[in-house]
Amino acid sequence: MGKYLNKEQIFDAEGGEDLYANEEQLKARLDYFEKKIQAQTEDTPVEEQIKNLLEIGRIQVERYRGSDAWEKAFSAFDIARDNELWELAVEACDVMFLSEGPDALKALGHALWLGITFPIDPELTVAMLQHLVEESPKGAGTRAIAAATAYYITSMRCSAEDDLTFFASQMMASVADEHSHVTDQSMFDLWRKTLQLDKPEVFLKKLSGAVDQLVADDWWVDRGKIKAKLDAEGK
Structure with a gap:
């Protein structure tokens, strides 16, 4: 247990120098995953595409860049939904929630x-x-x-x-x-x-x-279609 619950606070340093170091680390991670996305091809597995977007989204949440975090997470959600990768879709929703968007x-x-x-x-x-x-x-x-x-x-x-x-x-x-x-x-x-x-x-x-x-009746998934498929599969 601990992957999703009790997340550690990134910005827990007392001094400005430590905060600066954390920001530098976050920027380095951001650059790493942005380069991974740029290097993606048509053969890049869908799961990897989603996870790269989510990593950037989480980094931007930690940097208090909520708008970009939401954008990346929503893109990840779209891909996950279209490929019925529901656990990743929930992870994307989590990042959107943490972004504190409207x-x-x-x-x-x-x-x-x-x-x-x-x-x-x-x-x-x-x-x-x-x-x-x-x-x-x-x-x-x-x-x-x-x-x-x-x-x-x-x-x-x-x-x-x-x-x-x-x-x-x-x-x-x-x-x-x-x-x-x-x-x-x-x-x-x-x-x-x-x-x-x-x-x-x-x-x-x-x-x-x-x-x-x-x-508020603004569903991003077709619940009826999902329920019908689960019923057909006996789940």
């Missing part, structure tokens, strides 16, 4: 829908749900729904002993405490049952409503 929450909505619809890396899905927890007001039901979904995802895609499962359970406990001052297991069990957070058919429907609000 449609950042819309990007988060897409990341949530795709991350739950497809069995991608569970840590990436949980990271998107963590974003939703952090973006929702303290005490809001959306925080509880997002945390419950994160725990549900880990229970379906990870073992009970997995670090990610523990992380999701701790996130849910923290949300419970903020929401209703839950301090022990019996109170937690009652809180979870009262809010029907033990019933996926209930909280997933509520999460779907929250996602619809984020996207």
